[in-house]
Amino acid sequence: MAELLVTRRDRIAVLTLNRPEHGNRLTASLANAVAAALESARGDPQIGACVLTGAGKVFCLGGDYRGAGPTAEGRERYADALIAMDRAMARLGKPLVAAVNGDAHAGGFATVVACDLAVAADDATFGLPEAAHGLFPFLALAIVKDALPKKLLFDLAYSARLMSAGEARSARIVNECVEPSVVLERGAALAAQAAAHRGEIVTLGRDLYYRMSGLPPPEALEEARRALLAALDVADGTDRR
Numbered sequence: 001m002a003e004l005l006v007t008r009r010d011r012i013a014v015l016t017l018n019r020p021e022h023g024n025r026l027t028a029s030l031a032n033a034v035a036a037a038l039e040s041a042r043g044d045p046q047i048g049a050c051v052l053t054g055a056g057k058v059f060c061l062g063g064d065y066r067g068a069g070p071t072a073e074g075r076e077r078y079a080d081a082l083i084a085m086d087r088a089m090a091r092l093g094k095p096l097v098a099a100v101n102g103d104a105h106a107g108g109f110a111t112v113v114a115c116d117l118a119v120a121a122d123d124a125t126f127g128l129p130e131a132a133h134g135l136f137p138f139l140a141l142a143i144v145k146d147a148l149p150k151k152l153l154f155d156l157a158y159s160a161r162l163m164s165a166g167e168a169r170s171a172r173i174v175n176e177c178v179e180p181s182v183v184l185e186r187g188a189a190l191a192a193q194a195a196a197h198r199g200e201i202v203t204l205g206r207d208l209y210y211r212m213s214g215l216p217p218p219e220a221l222e223e224a225r226r227a228l229l230a231a232l233d234v235a236d237g238t239d240r241r
Contacts, residue, residue, distance in 0.1 A: 004033040011048035020056030025064035028081035035088035048195025053099035062106025093203035095194035099187030110140035119187045121180035125162040132160035
């Protein structure tokens, strides 16, 4: 059985994590498959946006670190695959929507945060419970540290508690909470709405967001200047045609 299912809804690519019997936890092979699918979507002009969801009643309960095995090489491959997936999400250049069909914990929570928009089932829970299992959200911190207030982040990490979908919405982690049966439909609708805009312009803007991350204001403004000029060139080309 394929760990990742990729389907199409018009111009929307739907990526489904397909390990429901294992909480859709991310193995190295699954993370690499997601990264490859996103890289393919970036280069496909027929795809305007992507939706990421999970099979069954869970979105993703994190990484399958036990499957990495006991060797340093296996663990490095596992960590590298998760990082490759995160980088591919950032590099997509197109709208990326999480259709959170169920619980999103640990790396699954970070994956939701990494998406541009998120629609969640109203019975889903969210959190960083790694400490309760003798670990810490090491890789997840790189994704969530700029998206969550410090006090909330460490509350989740230290207490290992889980947030309700309503609290996640109040914290702006998800945009909408809906009944589980319509999560994917609503996620696809948001993706289609975002994909209705000029693709080249959206790519320039989304890529700019990631290039500006962590830059001081003068450098961020210079990156914004270059993106603006590139966008105006695109617009001029449209006008001439």
